[in-house]
Structures are given as structure tokens and as C-alpha cells.
Amino acid sequence: MSKIICSAAIRGAHKIVDMAEERYQAALKKYGPEQEVAFPNTAYFLPIIYSMLGAKVEKLGDMGDIFTECRKLLPEQVSENLWLPYLAPALDAGMATFFAEEMFEAVRYLEEPNFYTKTEDPLADNIWLGAADDVIFRKRGVEFVDGTAPGFAAIMGSPADPEMASKIALELQEKNLYIFMHDQTGGISMPEQLVKQDVQIGWNTRLVPFGKSYSTAVFAIGFACRVAMAFGGIKPGDYKGNLIYNKDRTFAFVMAFGPVSDEWYANAAGAINWGFPTISDYDIPQVLPTGICTYEHVVSQVPHEEIVQKAIEVRGLKVSVTKIDIPMSFGPAFEGERIRKDDLFMECGGGRTTGVEVLVSKEMDEVEDGKITVEGPDIQEIEQGQNLPLGILVEVAGREMQSDYEPILERQFHHLINYIQGLMHMGQRDIMWLRIGKAAVEKGFSLSHIGKVLHGKLHQEFGAIVDKIQVKIYTTQEKVDEVMELAKSVYEGRDERLGSMTDETEEVFYSCTLCQSFAPSHVCIITPERIGMCGAYNWLDGKASYQINPTGPNQPIPKGECLDPALGIFQGINEFVDQASRGAVTDLACYSLMNSPMTACGCFEAIAAMLPQCNGIMVVNRDYMGMTPSGMKFTTLAGMAGGGAQTPGFMGVSKHYLTSPKLFLAEGGLARLVWLPKMLKEEIKDKLIERAEAAGLPGFYDKIATEEEGTTEEEILEFLKKVNHPALEMESVV
Known part of the structure; x- marks a missing residue:
């Protein structure tokens, strides 16, 4: 491993441990050893320390033993005359870095309780969320094991160009990754760049601003440790099991922008313990041989236009993204996007107009696969604020299709429409509510694009039972009323069929x-x-x-x-x-x-x-x-x-x-x-x-x-x- 990188990582680790211990000693003198310390609302204590050492840090006094462990892990500073394999000492230094930073952040929560928002979304006067509590973790952590989110990008710093920062974030979202953001580059932070571009940040869009210093990298690594313990059955203290689980199961990497400080090197060395490589846009030495990580450990001088794809390649993440032919971006990262009043172009349903959506099965010769029709005014034909009635009728046919499957396919409408950037869908059946943002309209959104999404994704997800799909979208009151009448009769039949089923009636x-x-x-x-x-x-x-x-x-x-x-x-x-x-x-x-x-x-x-x-x-x-x-x-x-x-x-x-x-x-x-x-x-x-x-x-x-x-x-x-x-x-x- 590069002597330059390892030397810098070890130097950075010494600085960080010294800094953290100094703050700890001051807090110990002020509050006493019995003072409780914790990250908010979590059963995992300080999760990296808990997962690696099995130690429950609950009071200030508990930190003393952990700092002793940090000192044991810290290798001596690398001298000019020393030429040895540096990988193991650098990894130890990285682990000591994370232990120290976790305790540093825990003391920060004690001394500055309002430093972080402790919410899912940024506040008007504070964008830094801090560590995820267990409510957020339980809601989001399962996505790392069910495939909804294959991993995360831990971003250090930011590109100087807000438009490029937004482009990189969007490309990561399209890969269904979470984006955990930390620190600054020359006083510029990634979340602030995104806000300048009117990009919504927070857990709901997977653009998570953890903190404005490098020490908050522990919030990202701690999240990964909690996934292994909560969903992987890894016991606290089983450091080997936790590290291997994350290497094999959590496809994460560090993406660093701008000059790399000793402290950044120390955090990068820590991340390598988990199999998470670093990809940088800056001119730093590379560590190309494999070893701890799946492929390379550090890759540098990657152009911004290529950095996301390079990170995916280096981490070994197999992301399958089927391009839906619409002018907006599409993917699960946009499911939590909100269309607020100032961003709104128009809306359908939700009590504003008549809105209904229904899926029915038909005979094979009654459906023309891929046919999408829009009858009535489309988005480009109306003025802002001119709300429309909306009826979405999807007709499917398939050799294995059964009427019992209709509500299952129909239930997919909600998340599939929400996957379209700039749209917000709520409810279902005849209480659906669709909001369309100005940004989507500016990109050329048409109601026919909803049809393309439903046609393409239902084929992908239910191809075993569906052979043909056609989508009819209506925006005139007369036709929407006809769809409503059809839908209510379909709903009634379904409810009777589902409602009559009991555990006794089925074998x-x-x-x-x-x-x-x-x-x-x-x-x-x-x-x-x-x-x-x-x-x-x-x-x-x-x-x-x-x-x-x-x-x-x-x-x-x-x-x-x-x-x-x-x-x-x-x-x-x-x-x-x-x-x-x-x-x-x-x-x-x-x-x-x-x-x-x-x-x-x-x-x-x-x-x-x-x-x-x-x-x-x-x-x-x-x-x-x-x-x-x-x-x-x-x-x-x-x-x-x-x-x-x-x-x-x-x-x-x-x-x-x-x-x-x-x-x-x-x-x-x-x-x-x-x-x-x-x-x-x-x-x-x-x-x-x-x-x-x-x-x-x-x-x-x-x-x-x-x-x-x-x-x-x-x-x-x-x-x-x-x-x-x-x-x-x-x-x-x-």
C-alpha cells in the first residue's frame, strides 16, 4: 500500500485521537464520569465501538477504556527511513480514527445538543441531520438487505460547480444508492450546492446531509454496522463478522472531492476495513492492488463526468437500471420527493378534481401491447394551476393472468408513479392524488410518460403472468366518470372476493x-x-x-x-x-x-x-x-x-x-x-x-x-x- 497514503492516514489518526481525547478530558472534568452520553434514540450505543468491541459506551467514564484501545491501535508515525508493508498499520489507524470520532461526536451531542437537527429532513436554519435514530434506521436499514438500496456513497467535500454537484447526486440516486454527505471543500459543502440547484435533501430523497466536518463519517459507517447487527444477525463484538458482512453485502464507497487532508486519509483508511474503497477527483497516490476491498482501494484523478461510474465499477456493484424513455429521471430515490405549493404546476384528484386509477384483465385479443393513449388535454396544453380530472385505466392480458392478481398489479401504481422525478402520488383507487411539479413540465413531461412507466415496469416485475399491457389516460370529465363507474364495480367485486376469504376457506x-x-x-x-x-x-x-x-x-x-x-x-x-x-x-x-x-x-x-x-x-x-x-x-x-x-x-x-x-x-x-x-x-x-x-x-x-x-x-x-x-x-x- 502506498507509503504516502499510509503515512498521511497514520498522521491523521494521531491528530484525530489527540483532538477527541482533549475534548473528552475537558468534558470529563466539567460533567464527571457518570454523565450519560449517547447518540439520540438508539439501542446501539456508539455503534462502531459497540459492533467492533462489544463495548456499551453509556457514560463519559466508559470512554477511558476506549481511548486506551485507540492508543494501542495507533502505530508509530512513519519515518522517512522506514520501508515496510503499511496496510495493516494504516487499517489499525483507521479503526482508531473511527473510535475516536464516535466519542468526539457523542461529546458534541452532550455539549451542543442542538448542533444537529435530529430529524429526517433539514430545517430552515440547519441542514445537518446528525446520526440516524432507530426510527429512521429501521425504516431505511432494511432497504440495504432487500435490494431496494444496494449501498451508499459517503461523500467528503463537494465539487465547486453546483450544477456538477447536482448531476453527480442525481446519477447516484438513479443507481438507487443513498448519498451520505460530510465535510466541505474550500468552505463548500455538497448539501449546500444541491440546495442552490433546488434539489430536495433529506432521508426521503436519499440525499442525507450528516454533518459539516469529517468526523461525521462515523454516522455513515455506524449505519452500516447497525445493518449488520440488526438484519445480518452479527453479534456485538464480532468485528470480523461485521466487516465481512459489510464487504459482501453493503456496497458502499467513499467519494472525495478536492485536496485530501491527513484527516481524510485517516477516515479513508478506516473505511477500507469494511471493504469500502475511496474514489477521488484529486491528484493523490493510488492503491490499485486488491486485498481488503473487492478491487482497488484508492483510485484518484477521476473526472467528475466519470466518477459515479468509476465508483460503481471499483466497488463491484452490479446495478441493473432499465432506462425508461421519459425526459425525467426515474428510480426509488425519488419516491419520497414532495411537490410543495411553490413548486406545483397542477394537480389531479385528491379532492381537487375527480381522480381514479384501476387495472383490469382482458382477453388476449382485446389488448394491444404498448399502446398508450391520452384522451383530453395533456400537460403542455394547459396553463399553470389549471387542474384536470384524471382517469388511469390499465388493461392487461396474459396466459397466466388471474383476476386475483389485479389489485396486486394495481398497487404498484403508487410507487412507480412516485419514482418519476417531479411527480408526487398519494392514495389509490378513487382517492388517488397526483401533483405535478413545474420542473417536470419544464423538462417536457406528458401524461403519456405515466403510461410508459406503467407499461415498462409492470412488464419487468410481472412478466411471468402478464403478456400484454395497454394504458388509457383520460382528462375529460365525461370519460373520467366512465372510468370511475367501471372502477367502483371492479372494487366492489374485489372487496367481496377478498373479504369472503378466511383461514378456514383456504387449504x-x-x-x-x-x-x-x-x-x-x-x-x-x-x-x-x-x-x-x-x-x-x-x-x-x-x-x-x-x-x-x-x-x-x-x-x-x-x-x-x-x-x-x-x-x-x-x-x-x-x-x-x-x-x-x-x-x-x-x-x-x-x-x-x-x-x-x-x-x-x-x-x-x-x-x-x-x-x-x-x-x-x-x-x-x-x-x-x-x-x-x-x-x-x-x-x-x-x-x-x-x-x-x-x-x-x-x-x-x-x-x-x-x-x-x-x-x-x-x-x-x-x-x-x-x-x-x-x-x-x-x-x-x-x-x-x-x-x-x-x-x-x-x-x-x-x-x-x-x-x-x-x-x-x-x-x-x-x-x-x-x-x-x-x-x-x-x-x-x-
Whole structure:
């Protein structure tokens, strides 16, 4: 490895450790060793230190031992006369750098609590977000294992030209990567360059401004460490497992702009430990042989026009991007883009106009593949602010197409339209809402481009069942009303078909092992009355997925003999789970929280937990950040319920399952539900009231406590007694 690079990295590491320890000593003198320190709202402590050393840094005094470890790792400064292999010492120096920087940033949170926004999106007066909390991490981290986001680019500094900065960011987004931004080049930062170009930054667009100093690189590396622990089953302290997991699974790299300081070299050396190479536009020595990284370790003097492609090549990332022939960029990175009032050209649906979207299956000779028609005014024919009614009718035909698949394909409209840069789509069916931004119109957007996206992507994703697709888009009230009439009859038929299905009417359930890559013993069982705990897969989705990919993660399971109808124990399910979990799980009760409950990965929408004093069950969703009556926040509960282990009394669930007749059937059903966060309770209010009435529990909705009634079991028990909650009269299950 280059002596120049390694010498600089070791020098930089010494500077950083000295700087961090100086700040630590000052804080220790001011606050004392018992002062708590932490990154906000995380169960992973200081994640790099926790993952590499297994050490929980919770107080200032805990940092002393870590600084001792840093000093052990730091090699001596490289002299002019010393010629040795430098790779190992440089890597040690890089690791010491990250340990020191994590502690430096933890002290910063203590001394400057408002230095970072601690939000998902920048604020008007502060663009620097700081470390991702566990709510953000759980929401985004799973994308690094399910393929939605293959990795991230950790950007140090920025190109001087705002237009070039925007172009590079856009190209990275189109590769579905997250872009983590740090530090400055000559006082210029990447996020500020993007804002100048009216580019939205924040977690929703995958353009994440972590911090304005090089030390915030630990927020990116720490995120990768948490992915390995949360979704890869890597234990804290298993440094080798964590490093190998990230090298093989998290396709990340460092992209450095401008002169490279000793401190940047030290951070680059740290990143190489994880297999993350550095690609630079500056004239620095290169490290081309392979070793720790998949290919080269450091590549320099790369022109800005080529730097993204070079980074992809060096990291060994196989990105498959099918170009959709539209003038706007397209990809998952734009799914969270918002079209605000000042950016708005026009909108359809959402109560402003009539809006409806529907997909129907037809006979083969009734569909002309690739035919896209727009009947009525198109975008270029109207003035800004002239809203239009909108009807989107997609007609498909296929030898393997079935009517049960229609809602599955139709559900793709939401994210596929959102993938178009400059468009924002909300809702579905006849409550859809489309906003079109000025920037998209300026690039030549036409409503026909929605048709091109739907045609191309539905073919790609559902080619096994769909042979022909045609798209009809209407913007005249008369034609939209016709589509609305057709759609309502289709919706009604679907609801009847789906609503009439029960676990008893179907002899086959479906598995989902999509998350076994990070929870090897987890097997999700999807039934007509129990949607997958991630909220993304229902029984029909499992059926369609199997049809599309017979060897994929969704396999049909003949449920076999029912061994216990209350617990939901089936012979066929047990045999499948035993085999699919490789013997880790041998018995599964589909309807119980307390007896052989279903395992969970880490993607669940919510967690159910028993409250013994209340003789009932609470459910908390991942967006709720406060304390729960169990004495644990969501992040702590996630550690109890996830990882593929069966933990009686704790179980991952979807929001939809809370209104299922099979909810906690073994424990007495809905009547056991005693506490929900207010946001979740209100979100499912109508369905919850309907389900309670069907279960013979009139007025039950008002008997469910929220955080307004209390966050301890004692407080909840007092409320339950006051409202005469039925759980108090039920048999104890503890």
C-alpha cells in the first residue's frame, strides 16, 4: 500500500485521537464520569465501538477504556527511513480514527445538543441531520438487505460547480444508492450546492446531509454496522463478522472531492476495513492492488463526468437500471420527493378534481401491447394551476393472468408513479392524488410518460403472468366518470372476493422467507386473515409471487391437519417451518402471542407485548418514539421480538392484523387489546370500531388506552378499571 497514503492516514489518526481525547478530558472534568452520553434514540450505543468491541459506551467514564484501545491501535508515525508493508498499520489507524470520532461526536451531542437537527429532513436554519435514530434506521436499514438500496456513497467535500454537484447526486440516486454527505471543500459543502440547484435533501430523497466536518463519517459507517447487527444477525463484538458482512453485502464507497487532508486519509483508511474503497477527483497516490476491498482501494484523478461510474465499477456493484424513455429521471430515490405549493404546476384528484386509477384483465385479443393513449388535454396544453380530472385505466392480458392478481398489479401504481422525478402520488383507487411539479413540465413531461412507466415496469416485475399491457389516460370529465363507474364495480367485486376469504376457506397458506438473509431462522406465515408483519405482503401477494417466481421466497404450504384451532397450530405449517428454519423453530401457533408465537425479522410495522398486570396486550408501532407501558421503547422491544427468535409475550405484527378476527385468538381475541399509541389508534379507528362491533364489543374503541392515559402498567390498569375494560374479567394468560 502506498507509503504516502499510509503515512498521511497514520498522521491523521494521531491528530484525530489527540483532538477527541482533549475534548473528552475537558468534558470529563466539567460533567464527571457518570454523565450519560449517547447518540439520540438508539439501542446501539456508539455503534462502531459497540459492533467492533462489544463495548456499551453509556457514560463519559466508559470512554477511558476506549481511548486506551485507540492508543494501542495507533502505530508509530512513519519515518522517512522506514520501508515496510503499511496496510495493516494504516487499517489499525483507521479503526482508531473511527473510535475516536464516535466519542468526539457523542461529546458534541452532550455539549451542543442542538448542533444537529435530529430529524429526517433539514430545517430552515440547519441542514445537518446528525446520526440516524432507530426510527429512521429501521425504516431505511432494511432497504440495504432487500435490494431496494444496494449501498451508499459517503461523500467528503463537494465539487465547486453546483450544477456538477447536482448531476453527480442525481446519477447516484438513479443507481438507487443513498448519498451520505460530510465535510466541505474550500468552505463548500455538497448539501449546500444541491440546495442552490433546488434539489430536495433529506432521508426521503436519499440525499442525507450528516454533518459539516469529517468526523461525521462515523454516522455513515455506524449505519452500516447497525445493518449488520440488526438484519445480518452479527453479534456485538464480532468485528470480523461485521466487516465481512459489510464487504459482501453493503456496497458502499467513499467519494472525495478536492485536496485530501491527513484527516481524510485517516477516515479513508478506516473505511477500507469494511471493504469500502475511496474514489477521488484529486491528484493523490493510488492503491490499485486488491486485498481488503473487492478491487482497488484508492483510485484518484477521476473526472467528475466519470466518477459515479468509476465508483460503481471499483466497488463491484452490479446495478441493473432499465432506462425508461421519459425526459425525467426515474428510480426509488425519488419516491419520497414532495411537490410543495411553490413548486406545483397542477394537480389531479385528491379532492381537487375527480381522480381514479384501476387495472383490469382482458382477453388476449382485446389488448394491444404498448399502446398508450391520452384522451383530453395533456400537460403542455394547459396553463399553470389549471387542474384536470384524471382517469388511469390499465388493461392487461396474459396466459397466466388471474383476476386475483389485479389489485396486486394495481398497487404498484403508487410507487412507480412516485419514482418519476417531479411527480408526487398519494392514495389509490378513487382517492388517488397526483401533483405535478413545474420542473417536470419544464423538462417536457406528458401524461403519456405515466403510461410508459406503467407499461415498462409492470412488464419487468410481472412478466411471468402478464403478456400484454395497454394504458388509457383520460382528462375529460365525461370519460373520467366512465372510468370511475367501471372502477367502483371492479372494487366492489374485489372487496367481496377478498373479504369472503378466511383461514378456514383456504387449504393453502404462503410462506415469506424474504428476510432470511438477515434472520436465518425466521419464517413468516401469511394467511388470508394474517398479512405479513411488514404490512407489504398479503395472501394474494404470496400467491402471485409464487406464480411469478416458483423458487422464490413465497412458497405455498398445505396447512394440513388443524391440531388446535384456537392456537392456530397446523401439521403442515409446523413441518414447513421446521424445514425452512433448519430446525430452529419446530412448532408455530399462528394465532398466539404466548405459545410458540411467530418469529420476526426486523421489518415489522408494530410489536405486540403482554402487560401482565393489566391482563392484556399492548401494541406499539415503529413511528412511536415514546415510552410504552412495558417499560421499553420500540427500539428495545425490537430487540426482544426480532432476529428470528420465538419470544413468548413479544411478537411482530402488521397494522392490518390488528383488525383481523384471528388477532390474539388464543388469548381471547381483540378484547385483550388494552393500549395503543394515539397515532396508531386513530389511524385504524374506523376498521377497529367495525371489528369491535362484529366481535360483540360495542364501545370498545374508547376503552383502549393511549399514552394520554399513561405509559406505565399502573397508570393503564387504573384507566382499565375506570372504563371496565373486558380484559380485566378474562382468564389470566401469564
